[in-house]
Amino acid sequence: MSFTVAIDGPAAAGKGTISRAVAEHFGFAHLDTGLLYRAVGARMLTGKEPVEAAQALTADDLGDPDALRTPDVAQAASRVAVIPEVRAALVDFQRAFARRAGGAVLDGRDIGTVICPDAEAKLFVTASAEVRASRRHKELLERGIASDYDTVLADVRERDARDANRATAPLLPAADAVILDTSDLSIEEAVAKAIREIAAHRD
Numbered sequence: 001m002s003f004t005v006a007i008d009g010p011a012a013a014g015k016g017t018i019s020r021a022v023a024e025h026f027g028f029a030h031l032d033t034g035l036l037y038r039a040v041g042a043r044m045l046t047g048k049e050p051v052e053a054a055q056a057l058t059a060d061d062l063g064d065p066d067a068l069r070t071p072d073v074a075q076a077a078s079r080v081a082v083i084p085e086v087r088a089a090l091v092d093f094q095r096a097f098a099r100r101a102g103g104a105v106l107d108g109r110d111i112g113t114v115i116c117p118d119a120e121a122k123l124f125v126t127a128s129a130e131v132r133a134s135r136r137h138k139e140l141l142e143r144g145i146a147s148d149y150d151t152v153l154a155d156v157r158e159r160d161a162r163d164a165n166r167a168t169a170p171l172l173p174a175a176d177a178v179i180l181d182t183s184d185l186s187i188e189e190a191v192a193k194a195i196r197e198i199a200a201h202r203d
Contacts, residue, residue, distance in 0.1 A: 003028070003103040004118075005198055006111035009125035010171060011074070011159050012132035012139075014182040014190055018125055019107035021191040022198060026105075031097045033108035033115070034077065036090050038068035041076030050080040054089035070145065071155065078159045081109070082166040091115060109163055112174035121201040123194055124173035127183040129156050 005022060009015040016032055023030035036054075039061040043053035062068075080086050087110075094115045098104050106115065112122035127135075133153035140147035163171035173179060178197045182190045 001103075002099045002101060003120050003202065004098045004116050005103070005105040006098075006116045006119035006122045006174070006177075007105065007107040007125060007194075008109055008112050008123070008171070008173065008177070009107075010109075010127075010132065010163065011156060012136040013125045013127045014135075014187070015107045015123075015125040017187055018123075018180075018182075018191055018194045019105050022194055023105040025191075025195055026103060026198070028103035028105050029097070029100060030105045031094065031107075032065075033090075033094055033106055033111065035062050035065060035068055036093065037077040037081045037086075038073050040080045040086060040090075041078075042068055042073050044080055045072065045076050050083055051085040051089065054080070054086040057090070057093070066143075069143075071140070071147075074159075075155065078162055082162060082168070084168040087168055109171045110169035112177050113172065114169045117174070121198045122174050122177035123180050123197060124177040125180045125182060125190075125194075127181060129153065129160065131183045132156050 005028065007015050007019045020030055036057065039057055040050055040053045044050050094106060098106055098116045112119055130153065133149060133156045136156065137147050137149045137152045180190065180193060
């Protein structure tokens with residue numbers, strides 16, 4: 001029996017952390033769909049054509065997530081994500097994962113609106129740009145990557161604008177998604193709230 005949880009939201013809102021915790025709690029498989037776009041972006045940075053890179057993407061390209069979480073790759077991912085042909089090439093991969101037996105949690109930008117509009121549970125995880133920039137700045141420093149808060153904040157706002165204004169699958173909550181603002185929540189509080197919402201949809 002399949003049960004799909006769609007979790008969307010902007011960068012550094014906490015959706016990845018929440019998605020992994022939710023998947024572990026319910027025993028579901030988890031897919032960070034942003035890694036698909038990061039993998040394509042990483043290939044583009046090496047000179048590959050984005051659409052061809054997306055069409056040739058395999059699970060092996062996701063084997064080193066940390067290498068796909070650098071600022072350069074993040075910006076490249078945001079740029080390739082606005083290309084309709086790239087998004088189309090990755091849709092089947094995501095939908096097949098979503099309907100796997102045993103349940104699945106997918107997090108990204110358009111899971112509840114485009115990839116899995118019939119998902120049994122949908123969350124839209126968000127936070128203020130300032131809070132998200134602070135989190136990302138701290139994360140980069142902890143990983144030993146040089147980082148400046150003002151630059152990170154500018155990058156966050158740039159990505160928000162690009163994601164919200166792209167012609168194909170813009171970032172926005174699904175009409176039936178539960179909005180979860182994590183600006184003033186601890187990780188534990190946000191995870192607990194997400195689990196309660198999803199459990200309610202399983203009853």
